[in-house]
Amino acid sequence: MHFKEYLANLPAYKPAKLIAQPTQSITKFSSNENALGPSPKALAAIQAALPNIHRYPDSAVLSLRQKLADHADLSPEAVICSNGSDEMILLLCYAFLREGDEAVMTEGTFISYFLRTLATGGKAIRLPLHDFTHNLAAMVAAITPRTRLLFICNPNNPTGTMNTAAEMQEVLAKVPSDVLIVIDEAYKEFVSHPAYPDLLPEVRKGRQNLVLMRTFAKIHGLAGLRLGYAYGHPTVIDYLNRARPVFNVNSLAQVAGIAALEDEEHVARSRAHTEASRTFFMRELANLGLQPIPSQTNFLAFEVGDDAAVTDGLFAKGFTITPLSGWGLPGYIRISFGTMAQNEQFMLALESVLATVGQK
Numbered sequence: 001m002h003f004k005e006y007l008a009n010l011p012a013y014k015p016a017k018l019i020a021q022p023t024q025s026i027t028k029f030s031s032n033e034n035a036l037g038p039s040p041k042a043l044a045a046i047q048a049a050l051p052n053i054h055r056y057p058d059s060a061v062l063s064l065r066q067k068l069a070d071h072a073d074l075s076p077e078a079v080i081c082s083n084g085s086d087e088m089i090l091l092l093c094y095a096f097l098r099e100g101d102e103a104v105m106t107e108g109t110f111i112s113y114f115l116r117t118l119a120t121g122g123k124a125i126r127l128p129l130h131d132f133t134h135n136l137a138a139m140v141a142a143i144t145p146r147t148r149l150l151f152i153c154n155p156n157n158p159t160g161t162m163n164t165a166a167e168m169q170e171v172l173a174k175v176p177s178d179v180l181i182v183i184d185e186a187y188k189e190f191v192s193h194p195a196y197p198d199l200l201p202e203v204r205k206g207r208q209n210l211v212l213m214r215t216f217a218k219i220h221g222l223a224g225l226r227l228g229y230a231y232g233h234p235t236v237i238d239y240l241n242r243a244r245p246v247f248n249v250n251s252l253a254q255v256a257g258i259a260a261l262e263d264e265e266h267v268a269r270s271r272a273h274t275e276a277s278r279t280f281f282m283r284e285l286a287n288l289g290l291q292p293i294p295s296q297t298n299f300l301a302f303e304v305g306d307d308a309a310v311t312d313g314l315f316a317k318g319f320t321i322t323p324l325s326g327w328g329l330p331g332y333i334r335i336s337f338g339t340m341a342q343n344e345q346f347m348l349a350l351e352s353v354l355a356t357v358g359q360k
């Protein structure tokens with residue numbers, strides 16, 4: 001058989017022991033999920049849709065796209081849905097990268113940009129983070145005639161940092177019009193900083209080389225259903241649609257997505273809980289002598305010394321977290337927020353683990 005070299009050489013996906021589905025005695029602080037659970041309105045919509053599960057979904061995802069378009073004051077032609085935003089990253093790479101084409105991204109960011117670029121034959125140009133934040137000027141400077149995609153995660157996973165509206169305007173002004181700027185806004189709804197960019201007006205103005213990726217996996221609490229979406233120019237969205245598997249968004253995800261968007265109370269509660277958790281952890285971690293990176297998201301990263309040992313220690317105490325050595329941030333860990341009771345239990349576990357491993 002003739003395997004594609006660039007696909008065969010990719011690291012195989014191994015679900016790590018530490019991030020496998022948690023058992024009852026394990027609390028998951030490792031995947032940036034919504035600690036408050038799914039939107040109750042989405043659950044009710046799923047229940048109501050179950051008897052029709054023998055039918056294929058609407059392949060055009062019309063109702064949900066209309067709802068998402070209304071929310072953004074755009075037309076449905078400017079919206080595409082996917083099987084999680086992870087699939088959107090694959091669709092973007094599949095649609096825009098020919099073998100040897102370049103995608104510019106950072107180290108210390110969501111790994112899918114790198115993996116899907118390689119999986120589709122592209123070349124990943126990875127620049128270091130600056131002060132745990134995307135160095136946008138360096139990224140723009142790294143663009144060559146072979147560059148097709150520029151991936152910006154804002155706010156960034158795993159550091160929780162963000163780039164400002166002013167910085168983003170510079171990017172929009174400088175990036176050549178044939179390079180597609182992809183902004184991953186998976187954690188957008190958790191941001192409280194006033195300088196966070198709202199880029200929808202750029203899409204409304206008809207800018208072609210800009211795609212804003214979003215997900216229902218975070219604030220809406222629907223990670224297991226797999227539902228992502230993106231806003232962009234109708235020409236680009238139509239092109240991406242050609243790359244999309246016809247039934248990539250299942251029918252339960254479609255109804256749940258609409259209900260979740262309508263569930264403003266769940267969104268507000270989730271945002272308030274995240275802000276309270278952030279405040280709690282910033283204070284409690286500082287009390288332990290740690291220096292968490294100020295975050296705009298529902299997770300925090302900080303240095304602990306031996307991240308693998310601290311991860312193992314926390315697992316033994318019933319928590320999965322994410323060691324960041326594999327993300328280019330050796331010595332750091334990332335924790336997602338739980339319920340307030342879980343947050344408090346976590347701090348006790350961390351204090352006891354740090355007393356024996358890692359460095360304070």
Ligand SMILES: Cc1ncc(COP(=O)(O)O)c(C=O)c1O
Nearest residue numbers: 084085086110157186215217228
């Ligand atoms: C920055 C970022 N983008 C995309 C995703 C993938 O989200 P989804 O569950 O919609 O595939 C994640 C998941 O953790 C993420 O952190």
